Amino acid sequence: MQAEKNVLLVDAGNVFGYPGVQSRLKSATAVEAMARMSYHALNLSNLEFSFGLDFFLNTAQQFQVPTLSANIVYEDTGDPVTAPSQIVSFDNFMVGVTGVVGKKYEKNILESNTENARPVTVLEELTALQQQINIIRDDADILIVLSNTGVERTKEIAQQINGIDVIVCGHGADEIKSPYFINDVYIVKAGYDGVDVGKLILSLDTRNNIIDAQGTVIALEKTIEEDSGILALIDDYHKSLKEHADELFDFVPKTPLSGGAYVGSATCAVCHASQTQQWNTTDHAKAFDSLTIKNQDYNPECVSCHVTGFGYVGGFKRPDYTSEMADVQCEMCHGAGGEHAANPQPGYGQISSLACIYCHTSDKSPNFDYATYYPRVAH
Secondary structure: OOOOOOOOOEEOOOOOOOOOHHHHHHHHHHHHHHHHOOOOEEEOOHHHHOOOHHHHHHHHHHOOOOEEOOOEEEOOOOOEOOOOEEEEEOOOOEEEEEEEEOHHHHHHHHHHOOOOOOOEEEOOHHHHHHHHHHHHHHHOOEEEEEEEOOHHHHHHHHHHOOOOOEEEEEOOOOOEEEEEEEOOEEEEEOOOOOOEEEEEEEEEOOOOOEEEEEEEEEEOOOOOOOOHHHHHHHHHHHHHHHHHHHHHOOOOOEOOOOOOOOOOHHHHHOOOHHHHHHHOOOHHHHOOHHHHOOOOOOOHHHHOOOEOOOOEOOOOOOOOOOHHHEOOOHHHHHOOOHHHHHOOOOOOOOOOOHHHHOOOOOOOOOOOOHHHHHHHHOO
């Protein structure tokens, strides 16, 4: 994409995640990544309020990522919280960009905004959009709306408002693999969670009118060339998690539903030496190493599937406290073994595929097949 001319990079919003320490760090990293990729516009949506509006605006300003919203305003004055629209200049044409979030998400926004923050309100999106389009339409050859309203509401926008050329839709996991064309408006939508990117190629005539549009959703798979700068940024984010370990791993361990506390493979090995020896030959016995070499050993989102009993009594707590519970040990398949170790009885340790697919999900292990992989660890 860097080699192509006249490229506009935009996001319909919800780049931020839900409230939480790790989510805050990740959200700021995402905005910095957008800056490095020279994004032209980020639409303000409900999740951008997860850590308060001020945090979002300050983060965007710090990394100089342009933000916009046509329908989120300050309650006391009615002034927009950020630019309602912008005009982007290219070689011989101009693109106008504006954006909205669904009025139906106003409650989420008000509940998410930080205590004592300046109150905001969400205007009805169609009215606010029409006002902005009336302002910028004459200055733009192409007018793009960033619509974090969901697909059905976006269709209504296309049907009811004139003057729009393209709507980039957000909200929800669904994607539009090939652009919809409604009321002379192209509607596009990628997926969510940063797993793919949408690409729309517009062909213009000599008067800068759109004469053709070709769109697709590109999955960000391993075949896509990686950028060393972005990889370094992500690595810095992973390294930074250790600095926040006291917050990230601050939880009260839960009691397992059955089996008592977790005790670790060393306890199991006392009676099950041959099984332990076989386990030592598997990748499960080195699962935590795969995080350490990637600086993800303090990443709670990853740790839970690379250790034993994370979050439970007797289980893994954090790398510098409970390293003996690192790796995928016996109890991750057989269940907490405290009661069995204290009073060994037949019937403990029955396993099923559910123990595997909890971690080997379609997004984390797309090639996982229980019938194929189970024999590799069975003993």
